[in-house]
Amino acid sequence: MWKLLEVVAVFGVLFVPAFARQNPNNTRGVCILEVPTIDIIAPEDRTAGLPRGNGSRPDLTKIEICCSGYEKIPHTFIHCQPICEGGCENGNCTAPNVCNCKRGYIKSTEEPNKCIPTCPIGCVNGVCTNAGTCDCNWGHKHSADGKYCIAVCTGGCGTGGRCTGPEQCTCSPGFEINKDTNKCEYYCKGGCGYGTCIGPNQCSCKPGYKLKDETCTPDCPRGCEFGICSAPDTCTCKPGFNLDKSGTKCTAHCSSPCLNADCVAPETCACKKGYTEAPGGGGRKCVAYCQDGCENGVCSAPNFCICNPGYQKEFRGSNRCVRRVKRSILSDIHLELIPEEVLEGH
Numbered sequence: 001m002w003k004l005l006e007v008v009a010v011f012g013v014l015f016v017p018a019f020a021r022q023n024p025n026n027t028r029g030v031c032i033l034e035v036p037t038i039d040i041i042a043p044e045d046r047t048a049g050l051p052r053g054n055g056s057r058p059d060l061t062k063i064e065i066c067c068s069g070y071e072k073i074p075h076t077f078i079h080c081q082p083i084c085e086g087g088c089e090n091g092n093c094t095a096p097n098v099c100n101c102k103r104g105y106i107k108s109t110e111e112p113n114k115c116i117p118t119c120p121i122g123c124v125n126g127v128c129t130n131a132g133t134c135d136c137n138w139g140h141k142h143s144a145d146g147k148y149c150i151a152v153c154t155g156g157c158g159t160g161g162r163c164t165g166p167e168q169c170t171c172s173p174g175f176e177i178n179k180d181t182n183k184c185e186y187y188c189k190g191g192c193g194y195g196t197c198i199g200p201n202q203c204s205c206k207p208g209y210k211l212k213d214e215t216c217t218p219d220c221p222r223g224c225e226f227g228i229c230s231a232p233d234t235c236t237c238k239p240g241f242n243l244d245k246s247g248t249k250c251t252a253h254c255s256s257p258c259l260n261a262d263c264v265a266p267e268t269c270a271c272k273k274g275y276t277e278a279p280g281g282g283g284r285k286c287v288a289y290c291q292d293g294c295e296n297g298v299c300s301a302p303n304f305c306i307c308n309p310g311y312q313k314e315f316r317g318s319n320r321c322v323r324r325v326k327r328s329i330l331s332d333i334h335l336e337l338i339p340e341e342v343l344e345g346h
Contacts, residue, residue: 069096139166174200208232240266274302
């Protein structure tokens with residue numbers, strides 16, 4: 001029996017067959033195995049006959065071995081200890097593949113049979129050392145009190161920003177990241193044009209500029225009628241317009257004169273009041289308009305007729321032209337009673 005145990009001790013671990021059973025004396029990790037008595041008797045001792053075994057049959061003998069999942073403790077008689085496959089770093093193997101961590105350590109989520117140091121308040125963005133303190137990851141540093149690992153943003157994140165990751169700034173509402181400096185700056189929707197953003201959606205304009213539609217634009221205090229204020233006190237006309245002598249008004253330009261009309265748009269004439277566009281004038285010439293016409297005469301001004309030769313106004317203020325009659329001895333005769341055919345010599 002002892003020689004068999006010596007053989008077991010040489011190999012360290014003996015896996016228990018299915019028919020081995022736990023030691024009834026409840027010795028931790030020690031099992032009882034029945035083996036043929038002849039196997040534990042040296043050949044030279046077998047000639048004297050085999051002793052009766054203490055097993056379930058006369059030819060079987062009970063021996064003590066380490067149970068499955070246990071191994072013999074070196075330099076001991078028959079003391080067995082549990083085996084944790086993969087080890088039990090920073091812990092105690094209390095049963096087969098059962099690793100209980102030592103004080104100050106917890107189970108690793110990545111390696112089940114490994115215990116890692118634990119810090120009382122955690123160690124986010126770092127690794128807890130054996131001393132129970134945090135060793136910060138790259139891009140992080142210890143907080144002022146040394147308890148936490150906080151992200152590092154070189155030079156800070158500017159006004160309205162906070163460092164949320166290594167070299168990563170997160171801006172508050174009303175701020176935006178400047179891609180050149182990687183810092184948070186005031187944000188003005190649409191920009192400030194000729195100004196500076198001094199607060200969320202708040203522009204400060206340069207001299208000569210004023211705030212319009214939430215941006216800074218050139219200011220022309222004297223005005224810029226029909227034109228564009230392109231710079232401080234500078235009026236620029238659109239194509240087809242000319243700047244007048246005052247420098248504050250743009251007037252339409254017509255390459256040809258507008259007769260009895262005004263140039264109201266580039267190359268566009270509009271007749272003055274009392275005038276109408278002349279046929280064949282190409283939109284550049286307007287003639288006087290007489291509402292009732294000018295029979296035997298010409299409309300020379302709005303609602304004013306000039307009679308043709310041989311005709312005269314019927315009466316003062318009238319636009320009707322009638323034939324002129326020479327005065328004679330017959331001037332006292334009521335000529336209006338004489339038929340026109342007679343007066344014409346017919």
